Amino acid sequence: MTIRLLIADDQAMVRGALAALLDLENDLEVVGQVGRGDEVVDACREHRPEVVLMDVEMPGMDGIAASAALRRAMPEVRVLVVTTFGRPGFLRRAMQAGVQGFVVKDTPATQLADAVRRVNEGLRVVDPQLAADSLAFGESPLTAREAEVLKAASDGGTVADIARSVHLSEGTVRNHLSSIIGKTGGRTRADALRIADENGWL
Known part of the structure; x- marks a missing residue:
């Protein structure tokens, strides 16, 4: 066969x-x-x-x-x-x-x-x-929503841009970004994105 x-x-x-x-x-x-x-x-x-x-x-x-x-x-x-x-x-x-x-x-x-x-x-x-x-x-530390926000942030847009993209308030996006930076151990949003990308979490 x-x-x-x-x-x-x-x-x-x-x-x-x-x-x-x-x-x-x-x-x-x-x-x-x-x-x-x-x-x-x-x-x-x-x-x-x-x-x-x-x-x-x-x-x-x-x-x-x-x-x-x-x-x-x-x-x-x-x-x-x-x-x-x-x-x-x-x-x-x-x-x-x-x-x-x-x-x-x-x-x-x-x-x-x-x-x-x-x-x-x-x-x-x-x-x-x-x-x-x-x-x-181990598993990705990010929730599905956090991964979505971080992907939206990969374009380098402002918090307002990200909020429009994922249909959330700017305050909620800021909270998610803060959580993402904490969970990944990154120093900045860009650093968190790099770490998540290198680990295949996105």
Whole structure:
């Protein structure tokens, strides 16, 4: 049986390289490629893959949100995240979104192909270093609302700008920002954003 694959990555060169490597395997066939997270579900409906190789950072919708959308639309399709961003928080969020595997892009080709086969069989495949880091770092300290406020703050806007964006009062936004800075251990809003981003909490 040939395992049908779809590759979702915003970098055409990376998609091409992954497709070329995986097509060398007798039992793997790349049937489709997309460069945006919001194209994943429609592409899966069209190409009917068994496994999607999903990047995390993509335009339109990130890979974790795309994985959750795919799980709702086509729960039979399995997802293997293949990303440059080996951040502990990403792994935890990906697993919560229903992802079956999580590996980094410098995984050797033979190991990547084996990860695809194992995910297709219904097994979980997780980069061991990332799994250890995820346990060490633990859950995100931010609430869903705090994460939303911090994401809105990433554009560098004023408190008023953020308040309009997330439909909260300016006082509530200030309270959330103060809490975020305290929880992340950052000195400033920008510092808190950097810490949260590095840990994959956003």
